[in-house]
Amino acid sequence: MRAAILLALAGSALVIAAAVLLASSRPRDLSARARAIESTLRCPTCQATSVADSPAQAARQIRQVVEQQVRDGRTDEQIRGFFADRYGTWILLDPPTTGPDIVVWILPAVVVVGGVIVLVRHARHARQANHDSGTADLATRQGGPRLAESAVFGAMVLALLAPIPAALGLRPAGAPASGGAPSTTPTIAQLEAWVAADPSDARILTQLGDALLGAGDLPEAASRYRAALTVDPAADAPKLGLAAILIESGRPDVAVTLLDGILGTNGASADALFMRMVANQQLFGRADARVRADAARFLEVAAGDDVRRTTVESLLAASDANQSSAASASPGSPAP
């Protein structure tokens, strides 16, 4: 019986090997080679499809170049290098086997080897345990440590709650993103690197200013905002930042002038209205007509879920309450 099995094994192996040899001995024609190369190149204008598969025009043009180069007798590596040179290695669908990308190549092997080790140890352990007692040890772990369970529960609650403060400051999912502006909150270090790479980008400069302002570094933030304004004098965002700094550093009067300028061209800027309201409140108290006018206008123009609404509403309500006492405040006095 063993002999028959071995014979059958050897026989089928032989036939299959012969079939594979026959198949691989056939010369690969040029178009097959071109196709193989194309399937490793990313279509530059698509999401994730290869040049070989994509119906996009850009992919078709690259296919023509690949086919031409294959006909010209260039090697696969030369052709792939030609495109990597122009588009960067991003154009190659395979991650390189050097550098940090090596992680993705080794990981599957690590999982398999690690799994085998765990399984073998488990099997040995099981055999050992069978020798020793053969009884299940359900009881030994009963009454697991209470403290650990509470810690797990606490960590779960923390993980659920942690994103909420971040989430509250964000706009609802359906709202359109503002025109292509960087939309994450990068670190100050990252922003500084980007500014160093391109010191003339007003948006990044403003973001850096915002980040520095958030970190409490007012002078540095101010200098970034000013740099942003030098690049783009019409931008509102750096002016808002400067206004915030002025309010913070006790010059709400100057902030009001700046904000008047913004609101002169864009009267519906909720940010500017809110800030002018705050500045005027510091100057004249919350019952001042200018504060109330800005507050009312803010409530008109601000997004429905703007978190500042509550503040403004409570301010209006509070100032309604002592409206009479505030009536003596001089209305309409020009901003200094």
Added chain:
Amino acid sequence: MIAAGGYAFTFLGTGSAVLGLIAAIQALRGRWPSGIAVMCAAASAVGFAGASVLMIVALLARDFSVSYVAQVGSRSTPALFTVSSLWAALEGSILLWASLLAVVTVAAARWVTSRPPDRRPGVLAVLHALLAFFGILLLGPGNPWRPVFPVPADGPGPNPLLAQHPLMVIHPPLLYLGFVGLAVPFALTVDALWHRRLDDRWIADASRSTVVAWIPLTLGLTAGAWWSYAVLGWGGYWAWDPVENVALLPWLTATAFLHSAMVGRRTGALLGWNVALVSASFLLTLFATLVTRSGVLQSVHAFTLSAIGPLLAGLVAASLIGTVGLAALRTPAGRTGSIGGIRGAAIMANNLLLVAVAATVMAGTVFPLVVEAVDGSRVSVGAPYFERIVGPIGAVLLGLMAAGPLLPWGRWTDRIAWRLVTPLFGAVVGAVAAAAAGLGAAGVLGTAGASFSLFATLLSVARRSRLRPLSVRRQGGLVAHAGLAVMALAIVLAASGRADAEAQLRPGQVVSVAGHRVEFLSTAAGSSSTGMTVEASLVLDGTAFEPGPRLTVSSLSNQAFATPAVRPGVLGDVYVALLDADPASGTVTVRVSTYPFISWLWVGGVVLALGAALTLAQRGRGSEAVIAAEAAAVRAGG
């Protein structure tokens, strides 16, 4: 008006879920009867299902004062795709998620009741917590009912790619049903861990409910692949796109669990491993929702644009921490014992490889996102990488799948070796046929492997029907294996046997590919709901090729979509994509491809799901005694 009603229903669903969570916890502590939590589940299902129905009504009524309708509706979208717009964007798909989860929760509550001890409190606590989370998303940051003012006269409509083919109508609900279905075995496992009751009934019910979820998941993945093939025009069905990859991950671990559960049921071993697989499957569905629904794929930087992304990330983190913590603290040491002879060893090898595939897919999907988030650079992990790693592992898995059912739950004997040698005949026939058909070396090897697998599976079916003619359930697994073997064969043959030609044609010119003649007659311009279209009329092998391939230039984005024309066949498809049409010269550029046997991929997917459904049939409550007896026999003998 509809918006207020919809919000009220959403509120009912969420409020009932929160109440249900409280009721379930009280029931766990023995204070309230568990029936209260069950009633809350029903109320929650009414709430979320009602909200979904109202949203569909609002979509059909083109009520653009509702923010979600203004976002995805349009007057020119046909009714079918207007209904399916419910899941065309973020908020709507969360609403669908919540509705399906609520319905699944009610079904689970009914299903677990019949068997004391009462596991409803634990199971409902988990499911209600999830429902409450998604409900809160819908009431707050993901509210689809926000008023829009002024009311727009028309909307942009859904993404044009999603409104072209009826497969897109069934694919997302099936996938979501599979996803939320996996919450049930997860909830059963959390309950079992909580009560330290990882017993025979837990493993039996967890695997049964996993099968129930696995069926729509499998069908959903197949429908997605088929849609990609029929609509996207690049001729493939699986691009290893992150959206596809993350949906595959839970399928891989759930498949692994379905097999390791067999070992668990027989020997009681592998407790921790089975807990890990069930939990991973469900956590991966949350991860898939996070990745596809947080905007992280458009750009890592879009992630924080909406509050939903961070909140979902919080849910994934909390679930992971809770599950790992609970499992670490409360998993009893496994009943020691063998893993079930060489059959068990083969199943463990299958598990290991399935997990390795999942790890590969996960790494390849997440790594570029991590790198981009850390230093802003773009790295490329594309199809060639996945194919190079998943291909060989898949081949070994295919071999194990073929051999597994032929192996005994005991020791190796020469008779078994003989059983394994017989299907080699299939491999030989496959290899010779593939070589004769002119396939390449990889194609010949792949065909040999897939035919070995198919032949071995068919032999197993024959053997089993001889042994136990009426046991349908015992054949279900083999039917599923046969489906997968057919899929493997289709994948290999379509990939290695394909032929392509790209040609620029004037009217009357012909391009020939693999014996098929495609003649170009003329083009016709028109407009569809999504934009301007050009359709080419072609003649394929003497008969009109209708509908012809189309090129649609979206009226909104100026992107061009090449909708292919496909003539399916038992032996292979002819697939024509219109790449370019030049109205001035009247010429078109077409790519004509032939894909041998590709239709069998969809057939195989359906057979795969059918096989799984068969395992559910013929196994009522009485079968538990059978399993217990079988398990006792194995333990006594092993």
Added chain:
Amino acid sequence: MTVTFRVTPPSGMDRGPGVDRPAASFDLQTLDGRRLGLGNYAGRPVIVNFWASWCPPCREEAPLLVQLARRAPQGLAVVGILYQDTAENAQRFVDEFGVPYATLLDPQGTAAIDYGLTGIPETFFIDRTGMIRAHQVGVLSQADIDAKLRTIAGP
């Protein structure tokens, strides 16, 4: 292939391995039938702008480029290269905006490939010595132009 990773700020910034390398030469036909290459501009700073009439951001930035080409500071030349568009549509665009600079036809996409184009608009800033000094993916603002012009100004 020394550049493995590219540091890319989120959007609209410099991208690609093209910066600080010699600009690829091209020799293409203009809309009005002349042949024109990068060599024709030897010794002058050049802005190469890839565009198409169907691309809304291209319409947005066209007036800025037209204005810049009219001013032509320090002998600056602007060259447009058409991307996946027909000559007729391009001519209409040129007439509409009064585009004073040459528009080159690139029917085979060779220039687009040589410049590693991933979409339009994309704009390359080339200094007098023929080196690419800055690169813009996406629409140009006046601030972008002013800043990137600085990188190719001077001798």
